[in-house]
Amino acid sequence: MYYLGLDLGGTKMEAAVISERGLLISSERVLTHAQEGSAAVLERMFVLLDAVLSAAHLEAKQISGLGVGVPGAVDHATGSIHSLVNLPGWTNFPISDCLHSRYALPVFLNNDANAAAWGEYIFGNGRGCKDMLYVTVSTGIGGGIILDGRLHNGATGSAGEVGHMVLLHHGERCNCGNIGCWESISSGPAIAKEAMRRMHCGEESTLSSLAHPEKVTAEDVFAARERGDRLAIEVTERALYFLGLGIANLVNALNPERVILGGGVAGVGELLITRVKNVVEQVAYGPAKTVKILPASLKAKAGVIGAAALAIGPVLPNNTFWVGQEP
Numbered sequence: 270m271y272y273l274g275l276d277l278g279g280t281k282m283e284a285a286v287i288s289e290r291g292l293l294i295s296s297e298r299v300l301t302h303a304q305e306g307s308a309a310v311l312e313r314m315f316v317l318l319d320a321v322l323s324a325a326h327l328e329a330k331q332i333s334g335l336g337v338g339v340p341g342a343v344d345h346a347t348g349s350i351h352s353l354v355n356l357p358g359w360t361n362f363p364i365s366d367c368l369h370s371r372y373a374l375p376v377f378l379n380n381d382a383n384a385a386a387w388g389e390y391i392f393g394n395g396r397g398c399k400d401m402l403y404v405t406v407s408t409g410i411g412g413g414i415i416l417d418g419r420l421h422n423g424a425t426g427s428a429g430e431v432g433h434m435v436l437l438h439h440g441e442r443c444n445c446g447n448i449g450c451w452e453s454i455s456s457g458p459a460i461a462k463e464a465m466r467r468m469h470c471g472e473e474s475t476l477s478s479l480a481h482p483e484k485v486t487a488e489d490v491f492a493a494r495e496r497g498d499r500l501a502i503e504v505t506e507r508a509l510y511f512l513g514l515g516i517a518n519l520v521n522a523l524n525p526e527r528v529i530l531g532g533g534v535a536g537v538g539e540l541l542i543t544r545v546k547n548v549v550e551q552v553a554y555g556p557a558k559t560v561k562i563l564p565a566s567l568k569a570k571a572g573v574i575g576a577a578a579l580a581i582g583p584v585l586p587n588n589t590f591w592v593g594q595e596p
């Protein structure tokens with residue numbers, strides 16, 4: 270059995286054909302050119318999907334399902350996109366109907382973080398457990414919740430928007446408008462912003478000798494930490510402490526068997542896992558602290574493999590919209 274996956278992003282979109290075991294048969298990535306609007310992007314999406322089918326020497330009728338991950342909110346009742354962050358022209362867009370009309374496949378649509386969570390659950394470090402929390406830390410913080418073997422979408426489809434838990438009521442303003450959201454403390458841009466704020470206040474750091482000290486990235490801050498830079502150590506320790514604190518709160522609420530950490534910032538590896546484990550051991554309640562904290566295993570292809578996985582059993586994602594014949 271083969272599955273198609275499509276990961277729509279604000280900058281790039283990627284499609285892939287995978288086998289039921291998660292083997293990547295073909296994949297291709299193109300620029301989204303989101304500013305051209307939904308009609309032009311949809312056309313490019315068709316070309317991209319045709320290209321990966323062709324590269325896999327398969328026709329649409331040989332594919333069991335098409336999973337789609339999008340950077341925003343979806344309406345599970347209608348298979349429409351509710352709205353997308355950074356992509357104009359997609360509000361209330363019936364994307365599942367459009368894709369189903371063209372390929373005559375069941376279409377499974379979900380938020381990209383939920384898709385990545387489901388991918389880890391089916392093919393990655395979440396395999397074999399029943400209750401899993403996935404948290405992705407990159408330009409924002411997102412997540413996906415697997416409860417009793419099913420992807421939990423919630424009453425209005427926004428379950429897993431963990432980045433907007435408020436952890437500091439006197440913190441920074443978040444992109445969502447609230448103050449002190451988790452992603453305004455522990456995301457990549459938040460780490461960079463905190464380092465630059467402290468340098469502006471006169472604190473010394475080797476980061477000030479970079480070619481563009483006003484454009485410091487989280488990667489720069491972690492690299493400075495490796496060199497023993499005191500400010501970088503303090504800034505990253507703070508972000509990692511709050512990362513652990515948010516996860517401990519979620520562990521208390523959900524009591525998962527495993528927590529899987531993905532995304533660019535999580536790519537710093539063992540340091541991040543160790544810090545999160547320490548905080549969870551201190552803060553999580555009772556037996557819930559036995560939770561296993563693991564890195565994501567799908568890495569660069571997590572988005573598109575996760576999208577394809579949305580269309581895959583053995584346990585179909587709960588409430589996920591599909592069109593046509595049940596696979």
Ligand SMILES: [Zn+2]
Pocket residue numbers: 432433443444445446447450
């Ligand atoms: Zn927020």
